[in-house]
Amino acid sequence: MKKTILAAASLAAMTSIAHAQSSVTLYGALDTSIAYFSNQQGTNHSGGTFQMAAGNLSPNLFGFKGTEDLGGGLSAIFKLESGFNIDNGKQGQGGKIFGRTAMVGLSGASTGTVTIGRQYDPLIDLIQPLTNDDAFGPTFATPGDMDNYDNSYRTNNSIKYTTPNFAGLQASAMYAFGGVPGSVGSGQTYAAAVSYNHGPFGLGAGYFHANSDHGTSASFDGLNPDATDFAVDSVATTGAFVSANSMQIIRAAGDYQFRNFTFGVSYSNVQYNNYATSFGNQNNTKFNTGQAFVNYQVTPAMLLGVGYDYTKGSGNNVTVAYNQFSFGADYFLSKRTDIYALAGYQKASGNTIDASTGDVVAAVASMGDFGNDASNNKQAMGMVGIRHKF
Numbered sequence: 001m002k003k004t005i006l007a008a009a010s011l012a013a014m015t016s017i018a019h020a021q022s023s024v025t026l027y028g029a030l031d032t033s034i035a036y037f038s039n040q041q042g043t044n045h046s047g048g049t050f051q052m053a054a055g056n057l058s059p060n061l062f063g064f065k066g067t068e069d070l071g072g073g074l075s076a077i078f079k080l081e082s083g084f085n086i087d088n089g090k091q092g093q094g095g096k097i098f099g100r101t102a103m104v105g106l107s108g109a110s111t112g113t114v115t116i117g118r119q120y121d122p123l124i125d126l127i128q129p130l131t132n133d134d135a136f137g138p139t140f141a142t143p144g145d146m147d148n149y150d151n152s153y154r155t156n157n158s159i160k161y162t163t164p165n166f167a168g169l170q171a172s173a174m175y176a177f178g179g180v181p182g183s184v185g186s187g188q189t190y191a192a193a194v195s196y197n198h199g200p201f202g203l204g205a206g207y208f209h210a211n212s213d214h215g216t217s218a219s220f221d222g223l224n225p226d227a228t229d230f231a232v233d234s235v236a237t238t239g240a241f242v243s244a245n246s247m248q249i250i251r252a253a254g255d256y257q258f259r260n261f262t263f264g265v266s267y268s269n270v271q272y273n274n275y276a277t278s279f280g281n282q283n284n285t286k287f288n289t290g291q292a293f294v295n296y297q298v299t300p301a302m303l304l305g306v307g308y309d310y311t312k313g314s315g316n317n318v319t320v321a322y323n324q325f326s327f328g329a330d331y332f333l334s335k336r337t338d339i340y341a342l343a344g345y346q347k348a349s350g351n352t353i354d355a356s357t358g359d360v361v362a363a364v365a366s367m368g369d370f371g372n373d374a375s376n377n378k379q380a381m382g383m384v385g386i387r388h389k390f
Helices: 002-019 122-126 131-138
Strands: 022-040 049-056 059-072 072-082 101-108 112-119 155-162 169-177 189-198 201-211 248-260 261-273 284-299 302-314 320-331 337-351 351-353 359-364 378-389
Touching: 059 101, 101 169, 122 169, 122 189, 122 201, 131 284, 131 302, 131 320, 131 337, 155 189
Parallel strands: none
Antiparallel strands: 022 049, 022 059, 022 378, 059 072, 072 101, 101 112, 112 155, 155 169, 169 189, 189 201, 201 248, 248 261, 261 284, 284 302, 302 320, 320 337, 337 378, 351 359
């Protein structure tokens, strides 16, 4: 009897300790606005459009994340995150229940972190914080988010390692399995990035490469023409290129804080190889983008920002150029709730590839990462909205 009582007491003590050393957090964000887009291309009619626009400063999401202390400085971690559209309740990321993130791993203070599942690549983890995406989202993003500036795309079947932070220096590498029988390279993705943050300075650079299975499937969302609408943020900008057999992204960014100002610059090179056109599949197109922004912290509660983006395409009869201006204002009513105003203007010039026909056509505008393609080469947008985080 005593042994039974002692065993039960020991089990209860162990359970209590386990609970004390484990945690699970529910979190999320709700963000929507009233917006206007000029010259928007419609199915039957085109022109200026007033609409609800969700997920502007933050995507609409809810998620669970947790950690368990395993002892010796090692912890088990997990994260499950689901995206949705607050305006209509529709699930995001092609209807995946945890389409934003689904990962599990181990983390050690001195050894780094290993995670496995569907997750963001190292360029998003280490370079995006140096851009203006965290502050003003898709308004400042590269047209069509072709370089994943606005973290539209994730990578399936991936394993990622991130080093500890060594006095501001951190690195990360990822590999994703294509899972194609008899063809190890088909559908695979690999990437690496490094960043250094010290005082007011921040610098980062990274390389990303994704293969498809002969233009039919890939572990990377942004190179998968068989996926649903989440795979293409802007049909006019990138729709013709997602049939590519491979793509690569090179990104670099830096920022500097001086008093109430933050200055930032970034560069990206995106290359699509062997995509379908009306004149053959053996082709190559590159997009080079330069960006700059300035933010001003007017008060602890109010942030203003302006930015400029220039994207130039070349190769395979593509001569398109996008000039884009972005503006943002964000005012916090509390720690969790803020109201904002965003505006932008983009002008496109030159030629690109049509997504439906594969022909060379005159380029049309598509402001930022909203995916509201214009009916001509100019587009202006403006919106006012509210965000709440929990």
